[in-house]
Every structure is written in C-alpha cells, then in structure tokens.
Amino acid sequence: MKLAFTSEEEAFRDEVRAFFDASLTDELREAGRLMTSVYSDKEVALAWQKILLDKGWLVPSWPREYGGTGWTLTQRYIFACERARARPPALSPMGLSMLGPALLGRGTQAQKDHYLPRILSGEDFWCQGYSEPQAGSDLAGLQCQAIRDGDHYVLHGTKIWTTHAQFANRMFCLVRTGRFERPQQGVSFLLVDMEDPGVRCDPIRFVSGCATQCTVYFDNVRVPVSEIVGEENEGWSVTKYLLEFERGGGAAAPGLLEAIGHARMLLELLPEADRSGPARRLDDLQVQVHSLELTELRTLSETERTGSPGPASSLLKIQGSELSQAISEVAVELIGLHGMPFQPEAYALGNNVSAVGPEDGVTTVPFYLNNRAASIYAGSNEIQRNIISKAVLGL
Amino acid sequence: MKLAFTSEEEAFRDEVRAFFDASLTDELREAGRLMTSVYSDKEVALAWQKILLDKGWLVPSWPREYGGTGWTLTQRYIFACERARARPPALSPMGLSMLGPALLGRGTQAQKDHYLPRILSGEDFWCQGYSEPQAGSDLAGLQCQAIRDGDHYVLHGTKIWTTHAQFANRMFCLVRTGRFERPQQGVSFLLVDMEDPGVRCDPIRFVSGCATQCTVYFDNVRVPVSEIVGEENEGWSVTKYLLEFERGGGAAAPGLLEAIGHARMLLELLPEADRSGPARRLDDLQVQVHSLELTELRTLSETERTGSPGPASSLLKIQGSELSQAISEVAVELIGLHGMPFQPEAYALGNNVSAVGPEDGVTTVPFYLNNRAASIYAGSNEIQRNIISKAVLGL
C-alpha cells in the first residue's frame, strides 16, 4: 500500500527496515519463512524477543515507562508493514499482547511491577486458559472451579486449546468462583504457576500434524489470592478488555498483503493460459485487504480517541481471518499436487531436506490447515457476527 | 445439454420442434421475446393456450382422460427443452399448473367435471390468493375470514401479491374458517368468483414499473359451500400438495440454459480483453444449471415413483430462483449503461420504438428487477431453507 508519509516518517521507515535487515540472522529468517501457523517455536520467539527488547522496540504500544516506544499511530503502522515485509518469527503474543495490556489496564501496581519486566525478558512464558471442553464461546458453561481456601484458591478442572502450554511456566485463565444469574458473573481472572505439581499438559495433535496446543488439567492447584487480576467474580470485564485488544488491536493487513504476494509467486506453477482466473481472485482479495487495512487504521484512530476498539474489533477479526483463509485457499489451489505430500521434515527448523515442490511452498498446506482455526478461535466468527448484530445493530 | 435419446425420442423432438416452428406466429414470438417476468399478458397467453389445446399438448402431465398426453418423462423433458428453445409466451400457470393438479388430486368429481374443461379452454382465468399483508410465509397470520352462513361462506379480508387478479374471473384462495392450536388447521381452500361485487382489485406498481400483481379486497363476498376443495379447515393439505408441485414439478433448467446463451450474446458489448471474467462466470453457472437439470430429472423420477417430489422441491426452488438471478446479474453487468434507461415503450407488445442498446437487451433490466421476486415468492428462500433443515435434516 502506498501512503503519503512525511520525510520524518520516511526516515523512520528506513531505520526500521535497516534494523530488520541487520538484526535478522539467517536462522531467524528461516524460522519466519517456515512458520506453519501464527506461532513460532518458543526458542526462536524468545531469541527474536531479546533482540527487539535490546533495541527498545518490543512493545511499541505499551506506556513508555514500561517499555513502550511512544510512537505515533503512523509509526506503529510503518513498523507493522516493515515487519510483514521482513517476515521475522512470531513473538509469543500471550504475555506481550494479551496479559501485558490486561495488567496495564486492570492489574495492581504490585502485579505490574512483578510481571511486566518478566514478560519483557521472557523469564515468564505465558499461556492463556479460557476454553474448556464443554465451554467454547459460552462462558455460562465454564466449569473450572476455584474454591477459596484461606489466602489461596484451589483449582480443579480442565482447560483446552491452550497454545504452548507445554512450554509455558505461567498461565492466565478464567475460573469459576461463584454462580450468579448472569453467566459472565462469577468468573475470575487468575494467574497460575504451571510448575505446580497439580498441573498436567497433554499436547493436542492437530489436523496439520502439528501440536502447538494442549489440554491442561488442574488437580488441586493452589493459587495465592494475590494472583487475581481485577475483582473476584468480575474476571469477565478483564477478559472483555483483553479480547477486544486481541481482536482489534493488531494490524493484520500488512501480513495479508505479503501472503497475496507469496501466492502470486505460485502462479508460475500454472500454465500461462490458466493464470488469469486465480490472478483475478488475488486482485479481488487485494482490494479487500487494502479496504481492511484502511479500516484497521481507522479503528486505531478510534481506539486512541476512546481507549477501546469496541465492537468494531469483531469486524476486524472476521475480515482478518476470512481473508487470510481465502488467500490461503488460492495458494493451495496454485500449488496443486505439490502441496499434497505430508513432509514435516521439510519445514522443521534447521532441516536440509529437499522438499517436493517449490521451496517456498512447503508450508502452504500445513499453514492452510492450521489456519482453518482462525475462524474458530478467539470467539468463532459465528460468535463475532452475533456480537455485531446484537451490540452494534441492536438485533 | 446432450442426452442420449432413442430414435423414437429423436423423432419426437423433431416433431415438437417442427410444431413450435410452425405454430408460433410472429406476434407470439415477439411476446415471448419481450417478457419481463415469468408471466405473459392474458391475451397472448390465451392465444398460445388455444394453439396448444388444439394440438392436444396443453397439459402433458394431466391424466389422459382430462387432456394429458401420456408422455414419458423423457418426452416431457424434451418438450420442456424445445419450449425453452422456442421461447413462446408463458402460459398462465394458475389454472393449468396449480389449481388443475390440485383439483385432480383433491377435487370432487363435480369440481373436476365443471372446472377442468374451463381451465383448458381459457373460459376461466384463475388467480391465486394465498398471501395477505400481514401473512407472507406464516399461515398463522392468515386473517381473511370465511364465515359460514347457511350454504355459503361469507368472505372478508385482503389478499396481496395476486398475479393477474385484474384479469382473472376466478380465484382459488386460502381463508380462515376456524382457529385451532396448529396454525395450519382452520384454513380452507375456496374457489371464489372474482365478478362478485364484493371483490375489488388494486394493481400494485412494482419496482420494475410493471404491475402484474394486485391487492384484492373481499367485502361480504358470498361463496357457495360447494366451492370448497378438500375438507373444511383442512385447506392446508391441498395447498401443501399444490405448493410442492409449484416448486418441484417444473423443469427450470432448460430455460436457464437459454438465459445463459442469451447472456453470452451480450458478451460482445465488452471489449474482447474484458470478456474472459464474465464468460467464466457463465461457464460456472452452466455447470450449476446442468447439475440442477439432472437433479430435476432425478426428482421427476422420484415423483413418479412416490407421487410427490416431497421436500426436494425446496431444493429445486432455491436453486432455480438463485441461478436465474445469478444469470440475470451477469446479463445486467454485460449490458452496462445500455440497460439503464427506463424504456417500457420499447418492450410493449406491438411497439415499433427503437430501443437504446441492443434490441435483445431491452428486457434485461426489467426482467432482472422483476426476477428479484423469485427468491421471495412461493415461500421465500429463507423459508425453503427452514423446510430443508427441519423436514430433511431434522435440525
């Protein structure tokens, strides 16, 4: 996308680009290129996190006193574009983009002082425990119990779809501390030590063959009452705040534009006469992505003004996920039979396996498969449409 | 579509084609070409009806003793294809395809003996009174009252969307004769004399500018009790029988294929470089239409075996209407600005006005506009999807 930048902004862009060029090692670049989902492995994620932390660019949107950069919206947007272009590995978002903002908004001073530096340093590697086997998007079904016992809560229950739980030393989660008429009430937001002996993780094998998520079992896990964020039984308000950030805070479009460019390269696998159909679909998708990008920017402006993206975040979540899936559909169609072999060894980090098909296409199908979750997680797109029709449209 | 016909069937097709070639006058051809909806004007419809009656081909699917042809399914299908190719004016379906089959299935012998010949001859020109201003697809809302008074029912109320009511001398309609727990009960199927002084018709001007439908007001209209079809309060079963015929009995695909061919001719209005996109969309639509055609034939086989198309009729109604709309969309896109002038004088019968744009395109936009109703009438497509999900899928 072309936007008119001031010369200061142009200079900033050059600086960011130079930084990415210089600081991304070959290993990190390879790890970025071989991602089969929106997550990178813990080691590479932390390696890249360390580089950004040293540069002071790890958490641009945080307040300056906690490590933020004080960038303007435009600068943050430029940074997102350059990141999409450079394709570094993904940072683990659970601490940096979810719990961090939640603590900044709703945590106590003690919580901020203790946890925020450990998030930045990577000393704490967080996972997120919302979903349960019987409660996806429906908080009323939340069954994980936290029973007060003196100055501790005692946890029993099961969490599911917990990304990187097997690597995390801490989890922020929702647990039931009471029963009230409104299902949102009676839920609390707790910080749990994953090294507690009562915690067990079972990785979940996915359709793609990857296992980035776990089922987590709590059996008599004791959590000090100081580890609650917000008020007891009012965890929903913390979650809501955080979910809106998760859905609306990001800038998906620059990455989607890169994905379109990547798919365009695969056009060459087709005989020339057959390219115009998929090429036109990519053009259509680029129109949508550009429209989304401008809407993301508009939402950022609104967020700065009002403090929260509000229900518009549902719109961005739907569009971001469905466009990503649509682009990925075209890529799979273009790669054709070359995408069909199951060859995880060809996208393992540090591999020197020669893949079937173009090197840049080894992740096309596993990414496609993992990415089907984009319309399911963080509140399925059906739930997002419910939110829009209720909260925005009053239906 | 190509199907393998026997030599007898080939001969039959030649006979049908020769008949259409010989019997369609220039006026009738023009009337067929200038149709802006699925209906033709009363005069041309009756003129064409007379020709078919004389030939003995007016009501192929009726029993032979009432004028049917005794054709095989394949012959009926061949006839439908040839008709689509020849583009005659449309017959008025209300008597021939709706009430006729209903009487054949559910009428008394006296009703059959009296009404069927008059339907064939055109002496009776029927309209259909189901919808009411407050009851579209929801029979519970039916308010038109028929109160028993000796050997008459006395009607009060309003019917809406009554096609050609202004030209009809008789109406079959649903009226409320009682209130029961199930909304379908308490509704009766009555035959009404439109010349009764208590009947008033107001034509409804449509978005297209056409006025083929009316609002019909009943004020103290007296209908002899002998004019009920089926049992009192059980009119719904007659209607259901008839609706399934209306939805599933026809063969929409041959006409849709003609429509695709017509749209293809409009491709020439585009510069050659711009044609491949819409041409491909027409190819896609032709795949769908061919699939629909085979499904219509399969349903006909099932209907012959079981006596009713059953809930599959909903599927055919959805597909037939949505494909027709999709083809019409492409046609409007292709005709471009040439379709935008409002020029009813150029598609009036017997006109000698020179139209803006290609002669074959004067009806493109009015047809498109009228055809938006295809997904609304005879049970909106939303209702059809409800029927499938409930009756077929058990959801």
Place this chain on the structure above:
Amino acid sequence: MALVLNEDQALIKDTAREFCASKAPVAQLRKLRDDQDPLGYSSDTWQQMAELGWAGIVIPEAHGGTEFGWMALGAVLEEQGRHLTASPLFSTVVLGAGALLLGGSDSQHSDLLPKIAAGELTLALALEESPHHNPFGSALSAKQEGDGWVLKGDKQFVFDGHSADQLLVAARTNGKSGDRDGLSLFLVAADAAGVTRTRSAMVDSRNAANIEFGSVRVQTNALVGAVGRAADVLEPLLDRARICMAAEMLGTMDEAFARTLAYLRERKQFGVVIGSFQGLKHRAADMFTEIELARSTVLDALSALDANRDDVPLLAALAKAKAGEALHTVSLEALQMHGGVGMTDEFDVGLFLKRARVQEQAFGGRAFQRDRYATLARF
C-alpha cells in the same frame, strides 16, 4: 491519515443530512419522477444548496468558492446519496468545476467558476459513447475549421445533460477510439446550433441525456486544456468522479441498510420480529462489515484528494471497487429482507436498488475498477 472527519467537516455533514432530509428527500425525487418534471430537479433546492456553499465547495475563495475541500464535498454527496437527492451537484461541481480546475485557462476560471459557485451555471460531462465506461473511447470528432472547431458525433448517458447550461465534450482531434492521445475537451453551450439533446429517463430516475452533435461549431477559446491532451485532464477528473461517486454510494448503502434494520426490528413472522432470526442477523452483520470497509476506502480517498497525495488514482479505483461491491450486496440483501413489499414501487428500497445499479456502472463497474486497481498497485 485523515480517516475521520474534522469538526468543520462533521458540521457540514450534519447540515447536509438535515437539509437533504427536509428539502430534498426521496419523496421529492418521486414527485419529480411522477410529474415527469422537465428539469428533473428543483431549481429552488439547488439555489439553497448553492447558498450553503456546496456549489463552490471545491472552488477557491478567490473565485467565489467556499474551498471546504473534498472531504466536505464527499460528506455532502454521501448525504445526497442517502436521500437519493435530485440535484445537478455532481455534474456541475465534481465534473464541471473539476474539469475547469484541472484544465481550464485563467479566463475560463475567472469567467465560469464564480458562476458555478453562485449556482448560476450548470455543466455536464459528455464522455461515454458505448455501454461500458471507456475513458479514452471517444470517437466524436472535432476538426479545425477557420478560427474554430467543428464537432460531429454522439454522446450517451450524459448525466444532467438535458438541463446543463454548458457541456464539456470529449472529442477526438487525432488518433482513434481508445488512444490516450488525440483527445481534446471542449466547452459547448447546450443551446448551440447543431446540438440535439434527448432526455433519457433512467431506471433510477437519475437525470441523463443522449446528445447528438451535428456539425457544432465552437471557437478556439472553447478548448479546456491543450489540444490532444484531454487525457491529462480526464484521468484525474475521472479519479475524482470515482471517489465522489463512491461517497454518494456510501450514503445510499448506509440508508438502505438503516431502513432494512428498521424493518427487521419491526416486521413480525411466527410471532417474533424477523430480526431475531440468526440467519438474518448474520447477514446483517456482513452488510455492516461491508459498509464499514467501504467507508474506510471512501474517507481515505477523499483525504488523499485534499492532501493531493500521489496515490489518488489507486485509491479512486479502490474506493469505487469496494463501494460497488458493498452496495451491490447491501442493495440486494435489503430488497430480499424486505420480502414482497420490497418489490413494490411504494416502498423506497427498490429505488435504492435501482440507483445502486446505475451508480455501479457510472465511471466504470466493479470489474473495471478491480482491474485498474490491480494494474496501478503493481505500477
């Protein structure tokens, strides 16, 4: 990134909304249509619009304009689109003043712009000759004769061409239909000898005419811009037209959606309002999404015009493509959700559908814009 209106612009928008709702609503369009009004708009209303500063909204103050800018003009057009307002604003200001601002001489500026700003002069752009928008497709010829030019040929779908005082005519002085070079732009008085205007009633009651130029003689000073270089004016002019049409479309879809929501909240079936059915709710959420996406593209494109950014052509294609897409979906869904009543002329929703189809075609349909976008995006 001016993706929101500033205070002044928001004020202009509120005024426009109120004005159109009370002075130039759908009911006015209906009356003009049913009366077969020869002008096709109310000249009183037009005068009041001029008094509000709309006619001079992109004209420099030096020439009597208000110079509120393109974001403001977009806001006004959005409100006109919302109310299907009949007015010569688009033709006279976006196209007419637009062409003069881009290519006009100083004397044309000082002669004509003040009159436009005052609402005393209306213009129309006579460009298209075929059923599909074709910026350089003109075959209408202009041949030099003596101290002037002679124009010969036909133009179609000239918005407001039946009533405009002057016509901006794209004519070919060299080359052939489709060539970028060899086009020239002439200002022709609508009542000049040889000009025959046939009003074309459009399906959406928009005002348009087909115009025949039978050896129409004009002076050399009728030229707008350089001989053979009209494309230099037409290209940015059409970008502005696309952006402004997208702004108008935004209003049309927004209103069609608002009325549909109201209907969903009110109409009952099976004892409940139909807006409570999840099938319709999810489709309504999709309509909302489409509109918001279109809104972003329109706002960015308008602000690009104000800032004179070099991505105006790309954003023009984007805004018209996205608005076309969104309006298409919204107008069809609005009709379907209204059910039978939506099919009647009595309800307004069908008017929005018909207006939508004409808006989509004007200055290039969705496929045209998508292809143009793709070409520009790749440079």
Place this chain on the structure above:
Amino acid sequence: MALVLNEDQALIKDTAREFCASKAPVAQLRKLRDDQDPLGYSSDTWQQMAELGWAGIVIPEAHGGTEFGWMALGAVLEEQGRHLTASPLFSTVVLGAGALLLGGSDSQHSDLLPKIAAGELTLALALEESPHHNPFGSALSAKQEGDGWVLKGDKQFVFDGHSADQLLVAARTNGKSGDRDGLSLFLVAADAAGVTRTRSAMVDSRNAANIEFGSVRVQTNALVGAVGRAADVLEPLLDRARICMAAEMLGTMDEAFARTLAYLRERKQFGVVIGSFQGLKHRAADMFTEIELARSTVLDALSALDANRDDVPLLAALAKAKAGEALHTVSLEALQMHGGVGMTDEFDVGLFLKRARVQEQAFGGRAFQRDRYATLARF
C-alpha cells in the same frame, strides 16, 4: 435416464457400505498411517473385496470379471469414499483394468484381466509430471532400441505406485510435452531394473509414490495400444477416472455432512443444541443442496458410462467439477461447524478435509474441469 440405482446396484451398495464400515473404516486408515504400514492397505481386506467381485466389477465375465458395471463400481467407490477406505481398487480397477480394457491387446486381456479380477495383480497409472493435472504433459521419453523400448524420466504422484505390481507409464515417443500425439502407454513391471520408487506420504494418507525411470528396458509387447496414440486411451480413461473420483468424493462429502449433522444435533451452546441456530441451519440446508446436485451429476455420468453414451466426456467434467465444488464447501463447513475439536487429529472431520483436497486435485481441479466442460459444451 438411470438417475437411480436399480435393485442389483442398490444391493451392491448396501454390501459395500456394510463391508467398508466393518472391515475397512476410518480406524483402519488411521492404524495404517500411525504404524507407517509399508503397503498402506490391508491385503486381507483387499482379498475380501476381490471375493465380493469388486476387483472384476467392470471386467467381462469371459475374463473372470463380475461385469456389474460402472454404476455398481461407482456405488462401491462412494462407500470407500465415505469410510476413507485404504485400498488399491481405484488404481487397479478404474485405471489399470480401465486402460487395458480400452487399449489392451487380446493377449494382454486374457493374461492380465483374470488376475486383476482375482485380486492377484495390482496396477498403477504413472502419468503426472507437474503439480497440475496435464493429460498430455508427459515428457518422460521412450526410445526404440533393438526389439524393445527404453524409458527415461520421472513421474510424480503415482497413486498406489509404491505397491503396484505393474505400472502403466505414459511416455513420449514423439513430439513434446503438451502434444496430444506422440504419447505411448507402456506396461512396466514395478521391479524392473532401473525403476526407483519413492513412497510419498500424502497429507490425506492416500498411497502414492514418485517414480524414477532410469533407462528402463521393456519389450514391444509392453505397449498398451498403438505407438504414439496413447491419447486415444488416456482421454476416455481419464474421463472414467474423473467420474469414479467424483463418485468417491460423493461418499466423502455425504459422510462428512452426516457427521456434522450429528454433531449439530448433539453439541450444546448457551443451553441449546447448536443445530437449532438458524445461521447454522441455513448453511446445513445449503450443504444438503450441494450434495444432492453433485449426486445427480455422478449418477448420470456413471449411467452414461454403462450406456456408452457419447456425452461421457462432458459429464465427466461436469461430475468432477460439481463434486469438487460441493465437497469443497462441505468439507470446510464441516470443519468450521465442529469448532475447535474439528481441528484435532483425534476427530475424523479433518481427515475428510485433507482427503477432499487431494481428491479435488486428482485428474484435474475445479477450474480445469470447468474449462473443459465449457469447451466440450460448445463442441
């Protein structure tokens, strides 16, 4: 118009359904996959299939077949598609026996068909060399040398190529990749000198191999059909493959849908089963519609094969296009409606999705079939 199964065919279908459910269900495929079974199917199960007459289902009785015909074969493949049954049926019968029936000599018929019918001989078709189906794309060369031929080149995505006893290899004896003429078909023993087979684990656990032919020498009698005229065999063979693959896909979509319906009726959210939400109901109705449309095309195409109708090529393109379309929608919707659990390997729905993507690509994707259909429909 045989758009319904006759009694015999219905009986075969019932048997197949029961057999696959009990002897060759999804669980068997999982076990083969997880054990990394070298054969990739159970030879016991395959023997039982042969005993049921499936291996000889389109082979004349004179050569030991059951001659039940294509409708019957389609019914069996539909059931295999429903249960993701691992078996060499498609490669050996549809492709292998199919090629021999179309182009084989009398002695090839009498030598090989009885063995196929008895389940004693498996075959595979080595055709593709590029990521997109290309019927005449072979560049692998066959050069005459002495009293035989020498084959040199690579083949990819040879279904069941890792385990087949014999390979049918499309080779170029003249012309260049893409030419219809100049292709020849050879029967090559899988263990012939110079044949290197690399098994390729497919994402859907379907069995396939990449095969290198390094100067493989075959006798003249290895030719199937005339030299340079393989296209005359390949064209009808690929039509059969498309139709049979569409039949298999029909079973896959039908089962994915059935499981989704069951899940919709059982899974609760907000206190009610999610199948009661109209948003999901309407989408389920659309899935049903898609499947029924695909079913009609598959049945007509199979009956066209049995009747030897001349519209087989058109119907082959239609059936594969429509089945591809329907399966695409159904497989994605099935996953989405299962929510998070659908993403796990533990649930079968993801296996259906992966199988669907491979089925779609095999013998030409949706765009290929659509374009082929359009060409054939216009003659």
